[in-house]
Amino acid sequence: MGIGNKGRIEVLEHFMGYSTESAQEALRLPQGKVNYCADSAASGVFALVTDEPGGILQITTDTTDNHGYAFSIGPFAPSDGGCAMEARFKVDAVDDLAVYCGFSETLAAAGPVMPAEFATESFIYNGTGGMAGLQFDADGTTDDWRACGGDAAAAAFDADSDATRANQAPVADEFDVIRVEINPHGDVDYWLADKKNGLRLIKHADSVVTATDVQFAVLMLESRANAAAVMEIDYMYASGGTDWTQ
Amino acid sequence: MGQGSFGTIEVMEHFTCFQTATMGTTKLPVGCEGVMYCSAGEGSFEETIDEPGGILNVLLDTNDDENCVLYVGPFKPSDGGVVMEARIKIADITNEAMFVGFQETLNATTPVMCAEFATESFAYNASCGGFAGLQFDKDATTADWRATAGDNQIPDFVCDSDDARAYNAPVNDKWDVIRVELDPNRDTRIYLGEDTGALKLVKSGTAVMADSCLVHAVVMMEHRAVSDTTDLLEVDYFYAKGYRDWTV
Numbered sequence: 001m002g003i004g005n006k007g008r009i010e011v012l013e014h015f016m017g018y019s020t021e022s023a024q025e026a027l028r029l030p031q032g033k034v035n036y037c038a039d040s041a042a043s044g045v046f047a048l049v050t051d052e053p054g055g056i057l058q059i060t061t062d063t064t065d066n067h068g069y070a071f072s073i074g075p076f077a078p079s080d081g082g083c084a085m086e087a088r089f090k091v092d093a094v095d096d097l098a099v100y101c102g103f104s105e106t107l108a109a110a111g112p113v114m115p116a117e118f119a120t121e122s123f124i125y126n127g128t129g130g131m132a133g134l135q136f137d138a139d140g141t142t143d144d145w146r147a148c149g150g151d152a153a154a155a156a157f158d159a160d161s162d163a164t165r166a167n168q169a170p171v172a173d174e175f176d177v178i179r180v181e182i183n184p185h186g187d188v189d190y191w192l193a194d195k196k197n198g199l200r201l202i203k204h205a206d207s208v209v210t211a212t213d214v215q216f217a218v219l220m221l222e223s224r225a226n227a228a229a230v231m232e233i234d235y236m237y238a239s240g241g242t243d244w245t246q
Numbered sequence: 247m248g249q250g251s252f253g254t255i256e257v258m259e260h261f262t263c264f265q266t267a268t269m270g271t272t273k274l275p276v277g278c279e280g281v282m283y284c285s286a287g288e289g290s291f292e293e294t295i296d297e298p299g300g301i302l303n304v305l306l307d308t309n310d311d312e313n314c315v316l317y318v319g320p321f322k323p324s325d326g327g328v329v330m331e332a333r334i335k336i337a338d339i340t341n342e343a344m345f346v347g348f349q350e351t352l353n354a355t356t357p358v359m360c361a362e363f364a365t366e367s368f369a370y371n372a373s374c375g376g377f378a379g380l381q382f383d384k385d386a387t388t389a390d391w392r393a394t395a396g397d398n399q400i401p402d403f404v405c406d407s408d409d410a411r412a413y414n415a416p417v418n419d420k421w422d423v424i425r426v427e428l429d430p431n432r433d434t435r436i437y438l439g440e441d442t443g444a445l446k447l448v449k450s451g452t453a454v455m456a457d458s459c460l461v462h463a464v465v466m467m468e469h470r471a472v473s474d475t476t477d478l479l480e481v482d483y484f485y486a487k488g489y490r491d492w493t494v
Contacts, residue, residue, distance in 0.1 A: 012252060
């Protein structure tokens, strides 16, 4: 038993109420119960979505290549009873952007870096600490969600080419749900649901991250091909444990 | 079965955490749990500290028809039904009109109250779409809460004169609780609980609005008459629940 009564931390943001006034700062700022940060030179906007029910946050990046946003909850240490994240979102197009959804140990407040990017047939790991998530990248030869994970720019499993494909590419203007679970040992389960189907396991991998390293639950969007990228987020959820040992 | 794990959307705002401020000129959040607001005339928000539990003060300016609407949503009733409930009190019933319930359309800068009551009858305003709720209006000959529901300025049931009265008028500085339920088939039930009583059904209606509409749960106050005094509405809590639309 812990010291106190509240040993489980759970955040579920439906985006029913949020501000559209300030969208770009080189800081971590709240948007609802979720934080966001942006590339320091980015100039995107938040907008209310009113033609679909249930609260939806819309974010548009500027048109500069690689500019983007990271929405985050945390950090959590998987060793504190495991952690999980889930998000439901859709993008306006699949030919001009990249998305990463899962966990990232490092998250720069000014200029957050996507921990993994996919170009042609292989991943590029950006050396940002531990990571575990599903990634989509318009720079891939074949469109698809791909599972990736590892630590300090080293992959924990073969994620290139077709090795960790979901065989279920995102579709413009259709919601996907991604769920990533890290158990207290650092093992990871990757789940994906498209518009027609419930969550299905895409990949399980052992010892992907160091269990005692803290991880942010993240949903990241980056523009590609010098085009504005648009994402709509229906909800973002994360849970983890309180570290009573500190 | 839905795609993901979170099909229920529930907002429960106790107003224990909000920023006192002059209202903005567009749709903005108030509180921490998902309540938004918009306003015509831009009054201010203040806090009540002489009663427990968190209370939001909504202060309107002194001009006729200036208003503020607190809202949650939108929700689609056909996704499993929608419920809202709010506990409110009015400082002075001789200056104000209130609508509490559901309204489809909300303009960001000039929100319009879907139904107003003058003398012995309702007037239904354009550009509001579907609606269901309780209305109080100081312009009525007889002060009371009255139920109304319908779509595009057409009521679903007779609401004029005494037909949809609650026989339970608001009292200055006394709490009322209003709860409105919309079923997936758009049937509605409209409840009122006065200061010392439990919720009682005031009126029910069937298929009161269109199938496809998206509704906002609303608490709306509007100033009546030009006066030197600001209007004050206190909101103890605002609750709304609906379900996710997995089909979009």
